[in-house]
Amino acid sequence: SQKIEQNSEALNIQEGKTATLTCNYTNYSPAYLQWYRQDPGRGPVFLLLIRENEKEKRKERLKVTFDTTLKQSLFHITASQPADSATYLCAHGSSNTGKLIFGQGTTLQVKP
Amino acid sequence: EAQVTQNPRYLITVTGKKLTVTCSQNMNHEYMSWYRQDPGLGLRQIYYSMNVEVTDKGDVPEGYKVSRKEKRNFPLILESPSPNQTSLYFCASSLSKGLAGEQYFGPGTRLTVT
Secondary structure, rough: OEEEEEEOOEEEEEEOHHHHHHHHEEEOOOEEEEEEEEOOOOEEEEEEEEEEEOOOEEOOOEEEEEEOOEEEEEEEOOOOOOHHHHEEEEEEEOOOOEEEEEOOOEEEEEEO | OOEEEEOOOEEOOOOOEEEEEEEEEEEOOOEEEEEEEEEEOEEEEEEEEEEEEEEEOOOOOOOOOOOOOOOEEEEEOOOOOHHOOEEEEEEEOOOOOOOOOOOOEEEEEEEOOO
């Protein structure tokens, strides 16, 4: 079955450093991947989408890469700030149905 | 303000007592979806709707019903709730019919079934 995996261990980094989060997928080739941010007790908020024919996408301090050979997407936050502390989710959707599959999320803690 | 609203935000109920969680969006989105979120299991899709009168099962549809009679509303119905349906529920909508569409999520409904 289609599976999307994120590192369940929390990632702790120092303010100013680059945070890198990983999303791996198996048993399928997604047409795109989405990344969301979720704060405790709140709904996820969309950040970025990357398609299979795109190697990299950027938005301000955020960068997403998509490696179809490694079956992996990397999500980078440069010059991280304590306000970036949250759980980050990756998700894949089918190209011909409305199904959306989320990873479990990785919690990022940025320390001042 | 563009938003997805859910009601109620918190609900404690007893096993077997039918309940409905409402979801409404004001963005004229065609696609709407329901998720549940549980510790260690992440967000799992319950049902989705590509348009009015068009609904389909997600990964965990058992014990739930939905309807889409109007574009803006997508209620989630639990005919006979059980304790294993205790969870945090999110409704979401998207302009695109689920195909790479950015999802807008509601604030969540925390349901406890005793």
